[in-house]
Amino acid sequence: MEYIKNIREKCPLIHFITNYVTVNDVANAALAIGASPIMTDEVLDAPDMQNICNALVINPGTLNQNTVKAMIESGKRANKLNHVVVLDPCGAGATPYRNEVINDLIENVKFDCIKGNISEIKALANVSSKTKGVDADVSDNVTRENLQEVIKMAKQLSIKTGAVIAITGPIDLIVDETGAYTTDNGCREMRAITGTGCMTAGLIAASLVANPENKLKAVTAAVVMIGLAGEFSKMYAKGTGTLHIGLIDELSNLNDSKLEAGAKIERFEV
Numbered sequence: 486m487e488y489i490k491n492i493r494e495k496c497p498l499i500h501f502i503t504n505y506v507t508v509n510d511v512a513n514a515a516l517a518i519g520a521s522p523i524m525t526d527e528v529l530d531a532p533d534m535q536n537i538c539n540a541l542v543i544n545p546g547t548l549n550q551n552t553v554k555a556m557i558e559s560g561k562r563a564n565k566l567n568h569v570v571v572l573d574p575c576g577a578g579a580t581p582y583r584n585e586v587i588n589d590l591i592e593n594v595k596f597d598c599i600k601g602n603i604s605e606i607k608a609l610a611n612v613s614s615k616t617k618g619v620d621a622d623v624s625d626n627v628t629r630e631n632l633q634e635v636i637k638m639a640k641q642l643s644i645k646t647g648a649v650i651a652i653t654g655p656i657d658l659i660v661d662e663t664g665a666y667t668t669d670n671g672c673r674e675m676r677a678i679t680g681t682g683c684m685t686a687g688l689i690a691a692s693l694v695a696n697p698e699n700k701l702k703a704v705t706a707a708v709v710m711i712g713l714a715g716e717f718s719k720m721y722a723k724g725t726g727t728l729h730i731g732l733i734d735e736l737s738n739l740n741d742s743k744l745e746a747g748a749k750i751e752r753f754e755v
Contacts (some may be wrong), residue, residue: 488696488706489741493519497539497694499687500563502526502556504546504575507680510729511542514684517736518710520691531555535562539569540690543594544683545586546575553586560594569693572596572648573686578608591646597693598704599642600651600686603627603635610642627656632753636665640755649704651689653682657712659705660755666705669749670712672719678729685711688736709748710739716747 498521503511508524515522523538525531528551535541541563543556563570572594574587587609591599599609603626627635639650639660652658657668675681685708692707693700711732718731 486696486702486706487741488692488703489518489710489739489744491695492691495539495695496521497691498523498537499540499542499690499694500525500531500534500538500559501542501544501687502531502552502559503542503544503573503683503686506547507683510680510733511683511687513733514711514736515687515691517733518688518691518739520687520694522687526552526555528555528558532558532562535559535566535568538563539694540571541568542571542573542686542690543590544573544575544686545583545590546573546683548583548586553589556590557593560590564595569597569690570594571686571690571693572599573683574599574601574605574609575682577601577605584608596646596648597700598649598651598689599646600653600682600689600704602682603652603654606639606642606650606652610638612638627652627654627658629656632656632658632667636660636753636755639665649700651685651704651708653685653708657708659701659708661701663755664701665753665755666701667751667753668705668709668712670709670747671715674719674722674725674728675715675732677725678732681711681715681732684732705750706744706748709744709750710736713743713747714739
């Protein structure tokens with residue numbers, strides 16, 4: 486499958502309502518993979534932006550009451566237009582208000598993919614978790630020992646929401662009602678860079694727009710893209726700063742041959 490070629494040929498226009506900490510990284514990652522980003526969170530402007538876009542990515546990382554309204558109204562408009570919608574539930578489980586906002590989003594907007602770390606996904610599934618701000622707690626990590634248990638939880642959340650569930654971490658897990666994939670791409674140093682998860686949500690949206698035939702595979706391919714970019718960048722990075730810059734370089738140089746050769750994917754039944 487020519488996942489990256491399809492993105493570059495279709496150049497999907499993606500509307501991001503995302504957190505201001507990583508907005509520049511998100512835009513550059515989208516551009517590097519071949520998509521076109523646009524950012525607006527004004528409630529009088531954002532819903533109309535869906536009229537010209539192909540996808541919407543919602544990330545309530547730095548939420549406020551005005552952007553929450555824009556997220557819900559934009560999501561509803563995207564659904565009416567049958568556009569791809571991705572949720573990155575940043576910090577789910579951290580505070581009651583944040584949980585309320587994310588639950589309202591899930592109740593009012595249909596998502597094609599919900600991508601988060603394991604602590605965030607467990608919070609959405611009402612499973613006890615130990616969220617650490619916007620980061621996953623180490624005790625929540627997906628391991629080979631608890632993999633089947635986590636797959637079962639993610640499948641139930643997929644059935645409930647209708648979304649592909651992507652859990653990112655040392656072992657990435659992508660699950661829907663039909664199957665599950667793990668990916669082992671990436672490097673530990675990526676955890677010390679703010680925004681890799683936010684970038685991943687944008688790559689997922691781009692891949693879903695360009696490769697609509699199989700959502701589970703399209704999401705898995707996007708997760709591998711950011712992981713491979715991290716692996717390649719680490720080869721010459723002097724520290725987290727150059728690793729960060731290198732991520733964008735490697736995404737811009739990535740192609741389907743590299744994706745196929747470097748992907749570390751395993752499929753599981755659900």
